[in-house]
Amino acid sequence: MNELDPNNIPKHIAFIMDGNGRWAKKRHLPRKFGHKAGMDALHRIVEAADDLDVDIITVYAFSTENWKRAEDEVDFLMNLAVEYFIKELDELVEKNVKVKMFGERDRLPEKVQQAAKTMEEKTQNNTGLQLNVCLNYGGRDEVTRAVKNIIKDGIPVEDITEETISDYLYTSGLPDPDLLVRTGGEQRLSNFMLWQNSYAEFIFTDTWWPDCDKAFLVDMIKEYQGRQRRFGNVNED
Numbered sequence: 001m002n003e004l005d006p007n008n009i010p011k012h013i014a015f016i017m018d019g020n021g022r023w024a025k026k027r028h029l030p031r032k033f034g035h036k037a038g039m040d041a042l043h044r045i046v047e048a049a050d051d052l053d054v055d056i057i058t059v060y061a062f063s064t065e066n067w068k069r070a071e072d073e074v075d076f077l078m079n080l081a082v083e084y085f086i087k088e089l090d091e092l093v094e095k096n097v098k099v100k101m102f103g104e105r106d107r108l109p110e111k112v113q114q115a116a117k118t119m120e121e122k123t124q125n126n127t128g129l130q131l132n133v134c135l136n137y138g139g140r141d142e143v144t145r146a147v148k149n150i151i152k153d154g155i156p157v158e159d160i161t162e163e164t165i166s167d168y169l170y171t172s173g174l175p176d177p178d179l180l181v182r183t184g185g186e187q188r189l190s191n192f193m194l195w196q197n198s199y200a201e202f203i204f205t206d207t208w209w210p211d212c213d214k215a216f217l218v219d220m221i222k223e224y225q226g227r228q229r230r231f232g233n234v235n236e237d
């Protein structure tokens with residue numbers, strides 16, 4: 001099944017987990033069932049990323065724009081986030097996974113903030129795969145927050161470089177994504193990691209997120225391994 005080049009595994013993969021609602025609709029189920037199945041898919045992808053020696057995965061679970069959804073869907077997603085952090089804790093600790101939450105915490109319900117904090121604290125010294133869960137995350141919001149904090153910290157204008165900005169983002173100290181995968185058929189970035197995805201390879205696939213599993217991740221990495229990354233340089237072949 002594998003046939004991957006072990007020397008060219010992307011270190012950091014970002015996922016826009018889209019298509020949960022349509023997955024449910026096709027089965028004549030309420031949207032919630034799609035999100036629940038999406039959580040199971042996240043479990044499979046974390047496991048697969050760990051098996052395949054990916055260093056970091058960052059997943060877009062709830063955007064700053066997702067508050068516009070129906071109140072009961074928002075509540076369901078918040079409860080699902082709590083359920084994820086509580087139910088997966090022991091297994092993630094055992095797998096040596098380090099978990100971080102990226103996003104503006106203050107607007108999230110207290111129970112989500114608390115569950116995320118517990119997960120982060122219990123996994124902070126882990127040295128295996130890093131899983132970043134984006135909740136109430138927006139790329140523009142992240143950059144705005146960085147600029148405000150740079151000013152608050154009194155960094156002199158002449159000292160501000162691209163590295164300064166990077167250091168003030170949630171991803172401070174982490175390499176940028178090598179690969180961005182968006183499931184669900186749409187071909188847009190939807191305010192996700194605007195700064196960090198500058199040189200990522202993009203894959204847009206029609207597969208719905210709840211259908212994703214290890215075989216899917218292997219296919220994504222195979223496609224990545226077929227790409228030539230030039231980072232603005234010329235093709236030397």
Ligand code: FPP
Pocket residue numbers: 017018019020021022023035036038039042060061062066077080081084133184209
């Ligand atoms: C987009 O699908 C998906 C979301 C807004 C939620 C993503 C959430 C999960 C995968 C659940 C697991 C994770 C946690 C930690 C909460 P959509 O609803 O926009 O699908 P559609 O475009 O088909 O309607």
